[in-house]
Amino acid sequence: MTLVNVLLRFIRSALPLLILYVGKLIIDQVVLATKTSGTSPHPYIWELVGLEFGLVIFNDVLGRAITLFDSLLGDLFSNHTSVKIMNHAATLDLDQFEDAVFYDKLERARQQTVGRTILLSQVMSQVQDLITMGFLAAGLMAFNPWLILLLLVTILPAFLGESYFNDQTYALSRRQTPERRELDYLRYLGASDETAKEVKMFDLSAFIIDRFKVLSNKFYFDNRRIAIQRSAWGTGFALLGSLGYYGAYVYIIARTVSGHITLGELTFLAGSFRQLRSLLEAILTRFTAVSQGAVYLQDFFEFFDIQPKIHPPANPLPFPNPVIQGFTFEDVGFKYIHSERWANRHLSFTLHPGEKLALVGENGAGKTTLVKLLARLYDPTEGRILLDGRDLKEYDLTELRLNIGIIFQDYLRYQMTFSQNIATGNIAHKENAELIKAAAKQSLADELAQRLPGGYNQMLGKRFFEGVELSGGEWQKVAVARAYLRDAQLLILDEPTSALDARAEFEVFERFAELTKGRMAVLISHRFSTVRMADRILVLQQGQIAEVGNHQELLAKGGRYAELFNLQAAGYK
């Protein structure tokens, strides 16, 4: 398609010169005819008019075809780059997403797919117009080479000026990226279904709008400065262009009056100059858009230059089935990117096959971080994690993740059907209604499906047509079912029952114990009723292990665990 488009454009770029030249021939013929006795016109006139008519029609048809190709190519480009971005994003590490600089790059790359779809057609139009200019200029050259010099002198400063201001604009918009993100965020806060509830209740709209105004005004003044300069210089350059054009015009008229060139040549030259001038204007305007697009493309390529740090090994070990020795943490420490604090430090313990391990600790103690390390979402900053005596890094990453069923505290509420929501736990089974139902039964989500008008095909969430919103606890039941859909050797539930009512929680854990029999499980919970069923409990404090033992042992010890347990128990007395 691109090639055909290029070819069509190339053909079209020669047409203006041809049309002008035929026009010149017609006028010369007419003048000739009027001079020779004023009788019937010269026999060639009508053929020439027919030829010009044909050329004009051909030009129009080509123009339409080019527009069509442009729009089709634009769509394909947009789809293709969106897929490319998603594919590349999928290979990147979690901590790269948590990095603001990365996020800016991602944002800018994403903008390329929507904002820059016309870049390709703009570039091609630019080349086409330049070729047309070349043809017209060649026509002028044939008459008088000095006219070209005049033309160049008038064009060149405008080109240089435009490219200078492009650089300025781009540099400015790069500097503004973080604030632009804040602006987008404020726009979202101020006008979205998800935020409306709180914004209304706490009467935040004035606060948000004020902040928005401050930021957007700053942008306005920054941009205005460059816009004014650009406009002032642009006016000067345009004036120069007009001067050049009229200088040439005067020259041509003078040459015609003195009899050096014919009337036909006058129209040809004046027409060439007029077209050159409007082409020049179009090129300059487009030049701005194209070069802006081109500099923004740099962001696009920078995004693709980002490489993941967590690599699958060259010769990966197969995931052991079954796991024999379990997962062993050897003095593992971890710091988040750009953070000075250790989120985990000196972690040494083993998760044995078939063991149910609970993680307990105050907010920010490092529980979630520990399980993310276990799933190799991050690699330890120091120490290592072993699986059956070999470093976790030696195993195939996909297989490792496939063998771990994990439900995060902040699991996703997919705006998809009930059944798809569960299927995300193991997307290979998305068509397996029986398995999905079985998983739903285990997490108590099945009863919920019975009550929904659409059953398992019910659309969930409010975003799409006929979607049904669930309560917090109901969403959790759906999310927990995902873990059961996976035939994983290790199940990790990070506060999966925090929103469940007392009865549901009791039932979920009764089943959990049953379902995870023979498998490893890691549970994070602030509810001691849940925690006490674990075989072993790790008490984390400021990222380190403070105590280890089962419920009875830890209570008897009278340490941190006992203190937290008694605090909670006191609330129930």
Ligand SMILES: Nc1ncnc2c1ncn2[C@@H]1O[C@H](COP(=O)(O)OP(=O)(O)OP(=O)(O)O)[C@@H](O)[C@H]1O
């Ligand atoms: N993505 C992140 N980037 C940077 N720091 C983080 C990130 N996630 C957590 N932290 C920091 O790491 C520490 C441990 O967090 P973690 O989420 O592991 O705690 P937690 O024990 O699971 O807490 P909670 O009980 O509140 O869920 C916290 O101090 C937190 O500020």
